Amino acid sequence: MKLILHVWRQKNPAQAGRMVRYEANDVNPDMSMVELLDVVNEELILKSEEPIAFEHDCREGICGSCGFMINGIAHGPEAATTVCQLSMRHFKDGDELYIEPWRAKAFPIIKDLVVDRSAFDRIIEAGGYISVPTGSAPDGNVILVPKDASDRAMDAAACIGCGACVAACPNASAALFTGAKIAHLGLLPQGQPERHQRALSMVRQFNAEQFGSCTNIGECEAVCPKEIKLEVIARMNRDFIHASLS
Template structure:
């Protein structure tokens, strides 16, 4: 099949960048989107041109490394799919495809389609953990967790931190990511004691990183390859508001 790719090319963080059009006359419909970029890059290298830089790692939809806005939608048009699992058969012969990096102040572009997502790491470092003594594993069933609670926590824990929520949000907000992290830890007994404190610290870090605010449009939920739900943002709001409002002063 034949595809025309309009790809964002940017030499470095300071380069203003531009769209470059590449003709792909003979791609296999069973290729993944990243494989199509691989083929294109092979040809660019043969022609002595600079290949398109893009992030990728596991290529099976679980690492969160890949990510590009394909035809105006993060990870492309298929729901619950990362760019590496998006196959060219999703498109029609002769389609024109626009490929751009995540665009957000907190995700500065490094080169072409690669952005710096370390803002997410700093949010995790601010509170996305459970402070328990490590050592021998606790006895099985010592801490009962109802199945429904475990399922809900797992739904939130599916987040792979790819940043599609930020990329799709009209406000460049990271609420869905932070909500997923706050929720999956806060739902389980080990994470409960620090629940509100965690929400407060992570949200404060999120704000410091320059992400936007939530306007409840639902774009993030639609873009999320792991189908994290808007409901978790409400849970985070609840934890944050209670954590800030009902926080007791430190004991002497």
């Protein structure tokens, strides 16, 4: 089948970008979205044009490298699917696809579809961990964790840090990302000693990175490839409010 792609091309942060139209003929329905870009890029290289820069690595939906907007939806139309696992059978012959990078002040564009998501690392750096020096841990079974708590912590910990939540949010908020880590660690007994300080530090960093605020509308939850729930944001709010006012 044939698809028309409109792709955001931008040489570097300083130069202005624009949408460029490409035609992809011979699209195999079993291809993934990034494999389609591979094919387009092969043709561009042979025509001595610069290939479209886009991030990707594991191509199995877990590393969180890939991600862009397809027709206005982060990671495209399929729920719980990153672009590297989005197969072309979800599109029809002749469809037009508008492909744009994540857009947020906190995610400056580097080139084409590649953006700088290091703000996420700095949010983790601010407190997204449990301070436990190597070798100082007691036996694993000394810390009993109720199955329910462990399961819910795992739900939150499944975040791959792709940035789709920020991209989809009308406010470019990183609340889902920040909340996921606060919820993951805060649900476990190991995370209790630093729970409140963690919420204070991580929220402060999330604000310092110039992400917007959460308005609880749920766009992030809808596009999250790992189906992280808004509940994690409520947990972040609770821990932060408790830490601030107690």
